[in-house]
Amino acid sequence: MLPVSLIFTSGVASGVNSYAAVLVLGLLGRFGHVAAIPAVLERPSVLAAAGVLYVGQFVVGKVPVLDSVWDVVHTPLRPIVGGAIGVVMAQQAHASPAATIAGAVLGGGSALASHVVKTGTRLGVNASPEPFSNIAASLLEDLGVVGLVSFAVFHPVVAAVVAAVLLAAGVGAFALLASRIRRGWQRRREARMRRSPGSRGTVTPSLQR
Secondary structure, eight states, X not given: OOOHHHHHXXXXXXXXXXXXXXXXXXXXXXXXXXXXXOGGGGSHHHHHHHHHHHHHHHHHTTSHHHHHHHHHHTTTHHHHHHHHHHHHHHHHTTOOHHHHHHHHHHHHHHHHHHHHHHHHHHHHXXXXXXXXXXXXXXXXXXXXXXXXXXXXXXXXXXXXXHHHHHHHHHHHHHHHHHHHHHHHHHHHHHHHHHHSGGGTTOOOGGGOO
């Protein structure tokens, strides 16, 4: 049977921080002896690579410009990781080939959705001149991924509901933030046009009598 709830939640987490998701799953499988976690994620080489890359993202995520560049670079990578997790979990559950493909689509699709929300939201946060909001957002992401994946391993259905609610809230926050950013840029553009020399002394055609 395809572990839909765990694949979905892992995908959502992978879209935010794929290395943390892999690392937490691998550590829980290796030391917690959780049967649902594939053995490939418990390999020392996989844990070491995920740990090193997670440290890199932890540091980069606290620097606004680097964080945005990092997100753009990881646009194809995070859905791939989410899809790969879905495949190995389906194989662990001895699912059929069709179900394995469905697991890949579910994991990759949920990762892509959360990645888009995460990247867009962080672009707005990173535009802030002070560093504290960016650092706070990065820490919340790290803690959220670790907590959500850990909870999903033992309570997959409830965690999937939580992940869906968080994803929906993220979409709403992203839409609100994007609207505010767009209005802000429009006001700045209008202000620059009013201050530009070419805009002074202009007379509308209707007043040229």
